[in-house]
Amino acid sequence: MTTAISQSLTLAWRSLIPLKNSPGQLIGMLLQPVFMIVVFVYLFGGAAGGDRDGAVLYMLPGVLVQVALMATIGTGMNLATDIGNGVFDRFRTMPIARSAPLAGRVLADLLTLLVTVIMSLIVGYAVGFRVHTDPLSTLAGVGLVLLFAMALSWGSAWIGLIAKSVTSMQGISTAVLLPLTLGSSAFIPATDLPGWLTWWMGVNPVSHLAGAIRGLMVGGLRATDLWITFGWTAALLAVFTPLALRAYNRRVR
Template identity: 85%
Template sequence: MTTALSQSLTLAWRSLIPLRNSPGQFAGMLLQPVFMIVIFVYLFGGSGGDRSGAVAYMLPGVLVQVALMSTITTGMNLATDIGNGVFDRFRTMPIARSAPLAGRVMADLLTLVITVAMSLLVGYAVGFRVTTSPFAALAGIGLVLFLSMALSWGSAWLGLVAKSVTSMQGLATAVLLPLTFGSSAFVPATDMPGWLTWWMGVNPVSHLAGSLRGLLGGGLRVSDVWITLGWTAALFALFAPLALRAYNRRVR
């Protein structure tokens, strides 16, 4: 167990090394939250005149969207590694079979932490302030990371079963866009038509954004947290076994 974890961490570090040699990719990872926050919070959010209120409401939603969309890279990187024959080389090495897959997910989790931290820094620059306790704020960030990691396993599964990187990216985007934009992350559900209000109510992204908003700014609805945890557990239970099964088939 310890050996497998050590091997996974080593391969996670191996997955991060290319960022050092690709400053453009690293800069894009840092600039993505900047663009999203400027567009959704600083530009669109201030159109009604209440910029501070828009920042307080929309920034948690933007942070959630940036984190969830970042999970697409897990499947893209796996599909790229498979296409390049990297996993064929891993298969000949005396390492745990699950180490390359777990290492990839760990590496993307670390880059996700960097993206979330960058989002908070930019949010602070445009006027967002955490008004709750440090424990509550860390709990909110933890919820975002947990659900994102669960979705990373779904992204990994898509990357392992997709025919190409392009098809994997298209499938993942087709799933995540309705989840993020069809949620109450940016606009309250009460402002939407009836059918869309229903969809926002069952959408896990709405509950995640609501949980983060409450844990960072107050007014938390505990039901949002429990629903988010339930979705996280369900996604882990569904996609982790699927990804492991697809991975074992590819490296057999």
Template identity: 85%
Template sequence: MISQSLTLTWRSLVPLKNSPGQLLAMLIQPVFMIVIFVYLFGGAAGGDRAEAVQYMLPGVLVQVALMATIGTGMNLATDIGNGVFDRFRTMPIARMAPLAGRILADLCTMTVTLAMAVLVGYLVGFRVTTSPLEALAGLGLVLLFTMALSWASAWIGVIAKSVTAMQGISTAVLLPLTFGSSAFIPATDLPGWLTAWMSVNPVSHLAAALRGFTVGGLDAADVWITLGWTAALLAVFVPLALRAYNRRVR
């Protein structure tokens, strides 16, 4: 099953070499996000732009990664609509391989997008004040969480009637999670009811963990809560995605 998943991962990555527009969008997206949040809304996170960059850049990295998971479901919905998975049904491969291959391919592209975001962050003044290993651990945690979230995106992509429907559902779920978190602004600056929501929002804990890994002040509770949410997402959505896929291609 592992070799089959890796083969289908490569199948998903190969078309990128013939899609320069898709590659360009993947690289430019973090640039726009950083410009918008750091330069336009940066004053909300600190007294000056330097403080805003240090606070908000980890949140931007998290949002870029989470929004990229929408692509998993969209690509699966497109493949199902084009009949690609009907051909997989006739092949002697594990039923999990097409889904795992798609998610692994998107994890590879997400790594490139995060690397681009980090590079742009350095250009606008962000600096890692911890060790390189801690910073890599923080980015690894983001990739781990988004990999788990990609299974939820895969499930939506399989059950959605169209690519447009899938994109709409995913966006409606992710926007409250990302913008209703402390990724971009401290929860103490907001009304009590919104602060309460932020305290239970997994994106708040993921952003706080990445901020701790990169600029210091790490709270181990944020890491464990993020790992707990990761395990819960996998436990719920891997079986759901596989069940929906089996029904869809039966």
């Protein structure tokens, strides 16, 4: 077990090294939260209380969720690219755990996501967002969004391993994530929308994730949001981790 973890960490570092030779990718990753905050807070801010300060408090947790979930698409895309380039064929000939390349890819993307989340908080602070709870609760909020994203990354990994191409993988993931993120209460309170959409937001796991993060950072945490988020996280891990490992073993057999 210790050897497999060490190998996964080594391969995670291997996945991060190319970033230093791709400044455009790194800059794009850092600018993504800036664009999202400008769009959702400044352009659509009136939908969350009618003032910018209220919009920042309500929407920044939603931006963290949106950034995190959309970043999980990169896990499947990177896996599909590596398979197409024959990278995993070389790993197959090495004396390493079969799960190490897959776990290393997920861990590397999680670390880059952490940088993006931190950047989102910095930009949010610059436009007026302030934590109304305490530092420990804020760290718990960041940890929660990373935990959920990690669980969802295994689903993205599975799609990337069974997809015929990088383009098809990206299309499938986007088609799944957009209704979840934009059809949630991450940016707009459910009470402001029609009944059928209010129902969808109520059962949408992204709404509960955003609500839990908002409660941890701004206040008014509801235990329901927290437990539903943990439940969905456990379910995603239970379903997609074995599916991704099985698909990976088939692709590198």
